Amino acid sequence: MSRVKFPANHDRFGCGMSAYDTFDRQLFFSFQEKEELPPCVEEAKKAAFEKVLSLAAQKEVIDMKNLKTTGHLEKASKKERKPTGLGKWRTALSAAAAAALFLGVCAANPAFASKIPLIGRVFEAIGNSYTYSGNFDDYITPIAGETDEDALSQTVNGMTVSLSETYVNNGYLYVSFVLETEEAFPETRADENTRPGVLCLGFRQSVLSADFCSGTIMLPGMSGIEARLMDDHTAAGILRVNLSQKDRNGEAWSDSMPDDFSVQMHISSIFGERDAGSQPRLPEDLYAAYQDGLTEAGISLEAGFGGKSASAYESLTEEQKEIENQLFSRMMADYYERYSFQDEYWSIEGPWDFTFDIHKNSEGVWSTVIDTRDILEVEELRVTKTPFEISVTFDRPYEPFRKNGIHFTGGDYVVVVFDEAGEYMGVAMPDVPIQDHPISTVTLYVCDWSEYMELKGYYWSPDYEEKAKEKTFQEYLAEHALYSTELAF
Amino acid sequence: MEDKIRQALSGDANAFLQLIDAMSDHMYKTAFAILKNDEDVADAIQDTIISCYEKLGTLKEPRYFGTWAMRILINASLHILKRRTPCLDASDDVLSFIPAVDDGFSGMRFKELLAMADSAYHLLLTLYYADGYSIKEIADLLDMNENTVKTRLKRAREQIRRELHESRKVSCES
Numbered sequence: 001m002s003r004v005k006f007p008a009n010h011d012r013f014g015c016g017m018s019a020y021d022t023f024d025r026q027l028f029f030s031f032q033e034k035e036e037l038p039p040c041v042e043e044a045k046k047a048a049f050e051k052v053l054s055l056a057a058q059k060e061v062i063d064m065k066n067l068k069t070t071g072h073l074e075k076a077s078k079k080e081r082k083p084t085g086l087g088k089w090r091t092a093l094s095a096a097a098a099a100a101l102f103l104g105v106c107a108a109n110p111a112f113a114s115k116i117p118l119i120g121r122v123f124e125a126i127g128n129s130y131t132y133s134g135n136f137d138d139y140i141t142p143i144a145g146e147t148d149e150d151a152l153s154q155t156v157n158g159m160t161v162s163l164s165e166t167y168v169n170n171g172y173l174y175v176s177f178v179l180e181t182e183e184a185f186p187e188t189r190a191d192e193n194t195r196p197g198v199l200c201l202g203f204r205q206s207v208l209s210a211d212f213c214s215g216t217i218m219l220p221g222m223s224g225i226e227a228r229l230m231d232d233h234t235a236a237g238i239l240r241v242n243l244s245q246k247d248r249n250g251e252a253w254s255d256s257m258p259d260d261f262s263v264q265m266h267i268s269s270i271f272g273e274r275d276a277g278s279q280p281r282l283p284e285d286l287y288a289a290y291q292d293g294l295t296e297a298g299i300s301l302e303a304g305f306g307g308k309s310a311s312a313y314e315s316l317t318e319e320q321k322e323i324e325n326q327l328f329s330r331m332m333a334d335y336y337e338r339y340s341f342q343d344e345y346w347s348i349e350g351p352w353d354f355t356f357d358i359h360k361n362s363e364g365v366w367s368t369v370i371d372t373r374d375i376l377e378v379e380e381l382r383v384t385k386t387p388f389e390i391s392v393t394f395d396r397p398y399e400p401f402r403k404n405g406i407h408f409t410g411g412d413y414v415v416v417v418f419d420e421a422g423e424y425m426g427v428a429m430p431d432v433p434i435q436d437h438p439i440s441t442v443t444l445y446v447c448d449w450s451e452y453m454e455l456k457g458y459y460w461s462p463d464y465e466e467k468a469k470e471k472t473f474q475e476y477l478a479e480h481a482l483y484s485t486e487l488a489f
Numbered sequence: 490m491e492d493k494i495r496q497a498l499s500g501d502a503n504a505f506l507q508l509i510d511a512m513s514d515h516m517y518k519t520a521f522a523i524l525k526n527d528e529d530v531a532d533a534i535q536d537t538i539i540s541c542y543e544k545l546g547t548l549k550e551p552r553y554f555g556t557w558a559m560r561i562l563i564n565a566s567l568h569i570l571k572r573r574t575p576c577l578d579a580s581d582d583v584l585s586f587i588p589a590v591d592d593g594f595s596g597m598r599f600k601e602l603l604a605m606a607d608s609a610y611h612l613l614l615t616l617y618y619a620d621g622y623s624i625k626e627i628a629d630l631l632d633m634n635e636n637t638v639k640t641r642l643k644r645a646r647e648q649i650r651r652e653l654h655e656s657r658k659v660s661c662e663s
Contacts, residue, residue, distance in 0.1 A: 222536065
């Protein structure tokens with residue numbers, strides 16, 4: 001980052017060595033030399049960037065649903081994102097409360113009760129809370145292995161992984177699974193920000209291979225899994241893999257996938273992010289010292305759970321904020337010193353290895369290719385509709401590029417999808433979930449990437465409902481899009 | 490930069506990605522200083538980017554974005570390191586378990602320099618020289634005493650100086 005400067009003219013080591021020490025300078029400039037990221041790191045970065053954009057798109061949909069149902073955006077939740085001092089502790093409390101509430105719901109709802117076997121009905125149990133929810137009953141099949149039933153349920157290091165159902169269309173593989181632990185299921189943070197209730201857990205160094213090709217696909221870490229806690233010992237989830245992604249041989253499985261094939265899934269380890277609530281509580285003496293410091297400095301902050309309110313903080317002068325910040329940093333440094341390197345993740349080592357059969361189900365799948373070479377800087381848009389998603393792909397200039405002085409990694413177009421009623425469905429990154437949208441027709445708008453970052457503000461604005469009376473987001477985008485087309489399914 | 494961070498905090502994913510993109514080189518070097526293995530570094534960086542985005546709400550001060558993200562990266566890298574080193578537990582000095590640089594990576598300058606110092610100093614050297622953190626910031630990041638950071642950096646520096654001197658002597662003699 002641009003923070004890096006050689007701090008001249010002071011004793012950096014505090015031990016008599018001058019900053020003008022030539023050797024020190026040599027070291028500094030040698031370490032500063034830019035490194036080319038190795039291909040695997042670059043790929044991992046790209047995948048993470050795509051996931052972030054996809055999460056952002058999902059969050060937009062959630063926010064807009066709030067807007068539609070409540071008439072206003074949840075501004076309060078946005079304020080929580082701003083500096084709020086001890087907000088971490090408040091977040092921990094609310095996450096714990098949400099988890100407790102969810103467990104309460106599970107206990108009260110027979111559909112989630114652990115006594116009813118989950119195997120064979122994970123999609124049903126997760127139901128409409130799944131991002132790609134829909135009528136999976138007509139499409140899923142119980143997973144069938146080549147060997148005995150036990151091969152689809154394996155216990156290693158106290159964690160039993162059982163595969164449940166699968167569905168494969170032309171572009172995506174869905175596999176549902178159940179994770180059961182002998183001890184209580186490790187405390188895991190739920191992603192309340194973008195995917196409420198979804199546990200932040202994933203598979204690490206895990207791959208998928210198939211008998212029709214030699215390349216392997218890396219299973220998504222946290223990004224492609226939606227798992228939820230079912231009871232104190234059980235989590236159930238759905239793994240979704242984009243088969244249009246290139247495997248390690250540079251080929252996409254979706255290009256050559258036969259109707260029937262066999263898949264090997266190797267899960268090296270399962271990891272999760274600890275719930276902030278599982279971290280040791282902030283010791284009272286540290287908090288008292290922080291409060292005493294504030295009092296001494298004549299700073300008054302409304303004390304809620306462990307801290308100040310955002311509005312009180314914002315009313316401080318810059319000098320007071322600086323003092324408060326020093327006190328807060330000191331308190332947190334002391335906290336971290338007491339609980340040195342509190343590991344933020346848990347992991348359970350496998351491996352769990354499965355082999356199972358797949359039958360591609362092309363029912364309800366529709367595809368087309370739109371020639372855009374005379375309109376856009378990409379040759380074509382490839383559109384595929386399945387019963388659960390609409391994907392739009394194109395050959396993005398993935399190489400990093402510079403535009404208006406800004407360094408970009410990623411595509412330079414976004415494709416925004418609207419349903420037949422003109423409702424915003426999301427940005428195809430590379431897909432949008434259909435959920436309960438009416439889609440006998442959909443309209444695609446292709447916008448310049450950086451321009452869309454501004455355009456979307458129209459839809460996000462708190463007064464959108466008012467603005468929509470004059471001009472809907474769809475009409476607004478129609479004026480600014482580089483290209484649009486309506487597709488009838 | 491702070492404007493960009495505020496944009497990211499207000500939900501602009503593109504601003505967030507630009508910030509991360511600008512930090513990529515430092516993230517790579519820092520994770521590599523701990524893990525010494527590009528595949529593991531790829532895992533650590535991927536998890537860190539997604540985790541940072543999801544945890545943006547916990548960032549207290551925009552100006553600490555870099556330090557905050559780097560702490561998440563270091564924790565993710567140490568977690569992977571612990572997986573690879575089952576004997577490591579919470580009471581151990583994790584820095585002393587950082588493996589030495591593999592010879593296969595010696596083509597790169599910063600990796601060559603790292604290889605000249607004891608592996609326990611690699612992360613400190615990277616944070617100080619590559620990422621530009623101050624002694625105090627490193628002490629905060631790694632939950633260490635400032636004097637310990639100073640002493641270890643001094644030792645690392647002396648080791649590299651000695652190694653460079655030796656290697657120059659060898660090349661002159663040959």
